[in-house]
Amino acid sequence: MHLRSAILSLALVLALSASAPVQAREIQMQDAGPLPLPGEASAELRALLSVNPLLGFWKRPPPADASGWKALVAGQAAKTASHVEALARKLGVEVRQRRLAGVAVFELCPKEADPAFEGKVLLHLHGGGHVFNPGLAGAGEGVLMAHAGKVRVVSVDYRMPPDHPFPAALDDALAVYRDLLKRCPASRIGVFGASSGGGLALSLCLKLKAEKLPLPGAIAPCSPWSDMDRRGDSYFLNDGRDNVLVSWDPWLKASALLYARGRPLGDPLLSPVYGDVSGFPPALLLSGTRDLFLSNACRMHLRLRAAGVPAELVVFEGMSHVLYLYNPSMPEARTAFAELTAFFRRHLR
């Protein structure tokens, strides 16, 4: 077939005949050369984007065995925990270590509470690829949310691999949610989390449907790992351009396999984009133009809307994966937490 016959005869916008059948084939990318920093992002975001890659350990191979993972995770967590502790102190967020239904949680209470959130609570599921950020290391996003939203947050220190792969994290999230339900109607509970935490928030809703429990009033899966099976355009488009996640290989793949322990990665409880999301509560999704998980956010957003769920998507200019968490004082971070706060204020009744 002659190429011209497949090319619809018009300019810039608008071809209207049914497309001629064309043979699907890969697009040969141009070598576009160095990617300029996004001039319209804040100076703080550009500074973060200029570290290449942001997480130095991406250049090393993942650990070969369970003890290697444990040592790596513990080493990272110790450093992060001290940041979180300092952050909470600086922001005046009180951190109470507790157990709910036998699960370790951090209750995060802001210095000032917004009366609009009286009797309401946000359940936080932390990110870290289902593998990283045990203990206080996982609570940082929760501390930021408690402070920005002036809202009480319960951050779940869920169990993780290598000792506790799927479904331990989900079981723990479910147990804590059930416990909250004893004192708080579901419509007054919000669930949020970034990356794998966003994936868990979505999987938790699938699990709640299966258990015939009431769903939360609203969810904010931020740049969620909604597809662990590496399906999605941005896994390829933003490969090597997202300076946080960098690439599927080798760390995302290794983390996914460690968590799934043999379960197919496309299982809806691992990759909620394949789940039946009808009846889900209002959702807010965040992402960025350089996010390796951009498609994870966009596909999930479309799937929610197709099911009739009021779902909103915000895509930050020039942002790699969840960079708004890396410098909470930058304009994009303030916008992100303002969006989250306004969203939960609107939807928790």
Added chain:
Amino acid sequence: MHLRSAILSLALVLALSASAPVQAREIQMQDAGPLPLPGEASAELRALLSVNPLLGFWKRPPPADASGWKALVAGQAAKTASHVEALARKLGVEVRQRRLAGVAVFELCPKEADPAFEGKVLLHLHGGGHVFNPGLAGAGEGVLMAHAGKVRVVSVDYRMPPDHPFPAALDDALAVYRDLLKRCPASRIGVFGASSGGGLALSLCLKLKAEKLPLPGAIAPCSPWSDMDRRGDSYFLNDGRDNVLVSWDPWLKASALLYARGRPLGDPLLSPVYGDVSGFPPALLLSGTRDLFLSNACRMHLRLRAAGVPAELVVFEGMSHVLYLYNPSMPEARTAFAELTAFFRRHLR
């Protein structure tokens, strides 16, 4: 400064200390090799994506003078117009050529009208880089909307360069809008358009504010050319990956300069992302992960939300610039027009 000291000490998600000052520099992109077709896009979309580039004339230099532009535009328009005519006939959309306030328009009346749109009208501003698609060639998107939404559409055949550069198009859109206002309250008028048409829809609202005229009830700037000054991450991220627009050079640049005729490209009436959008009506923006205008949509969306405007963004998986217009029967196109229809039903009162 040692790189490690700038790398926040944690895994995948979450660094919380204030970012250490790092020297901003460009990111060295990897040569990622051929970009695979997006497996989660529809087969029809993948077929359109596999034509590289979709608009063959991108490989040729733009015309050197006015008569060259006129010949090119007329040749394209003749072919496109015959597509639009066939499309309208096939869909049973009646096309009435009229003049409103001295401006040529096409009134597009669907076979069936939805009672929800009784006494309401959508004003359509076509795309084509401010240069292409005169006459019926510009009305195709309007025909699709009239059919999908079962709603009356008035598509403006605004004047264009080389004879009529900025602000002729905007003046024409404004004149038609004023004329519609005589018979229809502003709250019952929606304005929509893709690409440069989306940019015009936004500029029209800026102009209406300046003229102290009532703003429309809702607007849908679909993948709007909101920044003609080539600022925005996706001009670079999706360079050579968007198989419709392909690249800023040479066609977008040439079209922008032809339209602006010496006016700075960052002027808000050319690049409405720099305008004061407070008081704008609810807005729906569409884009795609491969859209060269992804940042044009995302930045505009963020700017609208920052001004308190209820603005929604939908980003299609794997889609280049407005590809939903190229095969109206593909699933993504049905979703796009269903979103537009639902949006205008919700907001036009």
